Amino acid sequence: xxxxxxxxxxxxxxxxxxxxxxxxxxxxxxxxxxxxxxxxxxxxxxxxxxxxxxxxxxxxxxxxxxxxxxxxxxxxxxxxxxxxxxxxxxxxxxxxxxxxxxxxxxxxxxxxxxxxxxxxxxxxxxxxxxxxxxxxxxxxxxxxxxxxxxxxxxxxxxxxxxxxxxxxxxxxxxxxxxxxxxxxxxxxxxxxxxxxxxxxxxxxxxxxxxxxxxxxxxxxxxxxxxxxxxxxxxxxxxxxxxxxxxxxxxxxxxxxxxxxxxxxxxxxxxxxxxxxxxxxxxxxxxxxxxxxxxxxxxxxxxxxxxxxxxxxxxxxxxxxxxxxxxxxxxxxxxxxxxxxxxxxxxxxxxxxxxxxxxxxxxxxxxxxxxxxxxxxxxxxxxxxxxxxxxxxxxx
Amino acid sequence: xxxxxxxxxxxxxxxxxxxxxxxxxxxxxxxxxxxxxxxxxxxxxxxxxxxxxxxxxxxxxxxxxxxxxxxxxxxxxxxxxxxxxxxxxxxxxxxxxxxx
Numbered sequence: 001x002x003x004x005x006x007x008x009x010x011x012x013x014x015x016x017x018x019x020x021x022x023x024x025x026x027x028x029x030x031x032x033x034x035x036x037x038x039x040x041x042x043x044x045x046x047x048x049x050x051x052x053x054x055x056x057x058x059x060x061x062x063x064x065x066x067x068x069x070x071x072x073x074x075x076x077x078x079x080x081x082x083x084x085x086x087x088x089x090x091x092x093x094x095x096x097x098x099x100x101x102x103x104x105x106x107x108x109x110x111x112x113x114x115x116x117x118x119x120x121x122x123x124x125x126x127x128x129x130x131x132x133x134x135x136x137x138x139x140x141x142x143x144x145x146x147x148x149x150x151x152x153x154x155x156x157x158x159x160x161x162x163x164x165x166x167x168x169x170x171x172x173x174x175x176x177x178x179x180x181x182x183x184x185x186x187x188x189x190x191x192x193x194x195x196x197x198x199x200x201x202x203x204x205x206x207x208x209x210x211x212x213x214x215x216x217x218x219x220x221x222x223x224x225x226x227x228x229x230x231x232x233x234x235x236x237x238x239x240x241x242x243x244x245x246x247x248x249x250x251x252x253x254x255x256x257x258x259x260x261x262x263x264x265x266x267x268x269x270x271x272x273x274x275x276x277x278x279x280x281x282x283x284x285x286x287x288x289x290x291x292x293x294x295x296x297x298x299x300x301x302x303x304x305x306x307x308x309x310x311x312x313x314x315x316x317x318x319x320x321x322x323x324x325x326x327x328x329x330x331x332x333x334x335x336x337x338x339x340x341x342x343x344x345x346x347x348x349x350x351x352x353x354x355x356x357x358x359x360x361x362x363x364x365x366x367x368x369x370x371x372x373x374x375x376x377x378x379x380x381x382x383x384x385x386x387x388x389x390x391x392x393x394x395x
Numbered sequence: 396x397x398x399x400x401x402x403x404x405x406x407x408x409x410x411x412x413x414x415x416x417x418x419x420x421x422x423x424x425x426x427x428x429x430x431x432x433x434x435x436x437x438x439x440x441x442x443x444x445x446x447x448x449x450x451x452x453x454x455x456x457x458x459x460x461x462x463x464x465x466x467x468x469x470x471x472x473x474x475x476x477x478x479x480x481x482x483x484x485x486x487x488x489x490x491x492x493x494x495x
Contacts, residue, residue, distance in 0.1 A: 209451065259458075
């Protein structure tokens with residue numbers, strides 16, 4: 001299709017002609033439609049995943065098996081169900097242990113999501129959304145999310161938005177000791193401690209193909225939380241005052257990612273960066289470096305190094321005994337302190353394609369991954385381990 | 396609008412902020428100042444590298460696809476929300492829990 005340029009000199013002459021052409025072609029929708037084999041054959045596709053998640057620090061251990069199923073219709077609709085069980089074993093005061101006692105608690109989480117990609121449009125649009133429910137003996141959470149995406153210029157450019165709302169109901173389930181609430185506020189754990197926490201989050205992201213081997217992603221997240229933002233089990237002054245945080249929090253985050261593929265060595269280098277600030281005066285920066293190496297067509301390794309550092313909130317005191325009964329806000333939350341984390345991680349990914357021709361196509365299309373991350377953490381949580389494994393089988 | 400045409404005000408305003416001169420020449424100067432930035436944004440938005448779909452073989456490699464790691468990132472994001480002060484930017488939200 002021929003594009004006619006208006007001869008208005010000063011504006012159009014200043015823009016590079018190739019850019020103007022690219023914009024015009026993209027906006028006029030001359031680019032070809034993406035082919036969809038599913039629409040042609042009328043075949044439903046999908047996959048099933050089982051994952052094992054493990055977390056450890058000196059006072060808490062979490063085992064969280066997870067099952068995910070996805071289904072995609074020929075017309076571009078898709079559905080996803082995610083079920084996770086969190087088995088938390090903890091002797092942490094922050095989890096409700098008043099004495100040196102270890103207990104195990106189970107959390108159930110269900111995600112229901114669906115979406116549709118309108119590929120018939122000149123600029124494809126995807127609408128995706130869903131709900132999440134999470135329940136444990138002393139906590140209930142409901143969240144909803146909506147995520148629109150649009151691709152431009154033959155999918156070289158992507159703009160994505162995300163809006164979410166979360167409502168939490170917080171209870172208290174004390175274990176051990178006299179079953180008194182922190183701060184000796186009277187009553188026992190049988191009393192109905194009920195607080196709520198709400199949050200609205202909006203995010204915007206832009207992904208751009210820069211060259212045949214270079215991809216850039218930039219994003220911004222904003223979250224507004226209001227309600228009970230403390231922990232119902234933590235206290236200061238030797239248990240005489242329960243933790244009290246401000247009841248509003250405005251959180252801003254900027255992120256960027258640059259991914260570069262090196263064909264000669266089949267290596268992908270990625271640099272990620274997050275920058276965060278909120279109205280509690282917590283500021284953080286978080287660079288991360290990743291190297292993905294294809295050892296063979298069906299075996300890949302990933303090495304990552306992540307550094308995180310943050311400032312303390314305006315109301316945090318490193319010595320809990322420095323608080324007085326006149327302080328409006330008191331905190332015993334290690335996340336409110338100034339600290340840093342050095343994290344190293346390794347992941348192995350195996351594709352079942354080496355079985356192609358020798359096994360069922362679902363096995364040949366399978367994918368297995370296992371990862372291990374160690375975090376050297378300078379706050380009271382101490383060092384941490386995060387390990388994950390997963391098996392994905394398409395059908 | 397009368398204030399904008401007051402000679403002394405207009406004259407000093409032009410001298411102080413030529414790019415925001417409300418006159419015709421001022422509008423052009425403002426656009427001239429924004430053109431390089433606008434060109435950069437529009438070029439990037441339209442993929443001025445003009446990488447055709449059939450040239451994106453390397454970008455479709457598993458290591459270049461962030462969405463492939465979204466399921467792994469979900470639990471990891473949950474850990475970060477429970478252990479770090481910052482939140483967001485991970486493309487996925489962790490579930491609410493009493494692990495705050």
